[in-house]
Amino acid sequence: MKFFLDTANVERIRYFAEMGLVDGITTNPSLIAKEGRDFKEVISQITEIVDGPISAEVVSTEAVGMIEEARELAAIHENIVIKIPMTREGIKATHQLASKGIRVNMTLVFSPAQALLAAKAGARYVSPFIGRLDDISTDGLDMVAQIRAILDNYDFECEIIAASIRHPLHVIGVAKMGVDIATIPPDVMDKLFNHPLTDIGLERFLKDWENAFAKR
Ligand code: G3P
Numbered sequence: 417m418k419f420f421l422d423t424a425n426v427e428r429i430r431y432f433a434e435m436g437l438v439d440g441i442t443t444n445p446s447l448i449a450k451e452g453r454d455f456k457e458v459i460s461q462i463t464e465i466v467d468g469p470i471s472a473e474v475v476s477t478e479a480v481g482m483i484e485e486a487r488e489l490a491a492i493h494e495n496i497v498i499k500i501p502m503t504r505e506g507i508k509a510t511h512q513l514a515s516k517g518i519r520v521n522m523t524l525v526f527s528p529a530q531a532l533l534a535a536k537a538g539a540r541y542v543s544p545f546i547g548r549l550d551d552i553s554t555d556g557l558d559m560v561a562q563i564r565a566i567l568d569n570y571d572f573e574c575e576i577i578a579a580s581i582r583h584p585l586h587v588i589g590v591a592k593m594g595v596d597i598a599t600i601p602p603d604v605m606d607k608l609f610n611h612p613l614t615d616i617g618l619e620r621f622l623k624d625w626e627n628a629f630a631k632r
Pocket residue numbers: 422442443444545547548579580581582599
């Protein structure tokens with residue numbers, strides 16, 4: 417299973433990359449805006465830290481504009497993947513970019529039908545949003561399970577990036593399904609480490625050691 421970080425914050429990327437936990441990065445316009453920095457500058461800096469797919473999203477809504485933006489972004493580094501929204505224009509752009517060898521991550525996917533269309537159009541990655549579906553009382557993990565089952569039936573060269581992950585149970589849920597990639601926000605990544613019994617256990621080991629040896 418590959419872990420991507422869902423952030424444009426280079427400090428947090430560096431922090432987890434040093435632990436060998438980062439196989440790629442996903443960003444979106446909101447995450448880039450949060451950093452308050454130049455888009456291309458941030459993306460290019462990220463390519464220096466992580467040697468894996470880095471998703472950069474277009475903001476055009478028509479295929480022609482998406483393709484133009486995609487070409488500019490793809491020119492930044494060979495690891496750049498173009499994130500394109502799941503719309504009719506997005507599908508058109510995906511088809512054209514895929515035929516030219518530019519990898520697309522189809523984003524804002526909320527149903528198995530949309531994921532199937534994305535794979536069929538040639539998207540290299542499909543990003544179902546789990547948390548946002550949960551937000552409207554629909555089971556996001558169940559959507560991902562259906563997408564996993566569909567893609568397993570065919571030979572599309574399309575990996576699932578489980579996105580809009582909000583807590584550790586989302587990560588474990590998609591891992592149990594054999595989902596290829598989870599893109600995890602840094603705060604959720606932090607939570608994956610935590611267990612109170614680990615902290616209590618370590619404290620006890622160190623205290624026992626100190627009592628037995630350090631005070632002699
Ligand atoms: O990158 C897209 C996605 O992961 C957004 O997550 O939490 O804003 O729904 P969220």
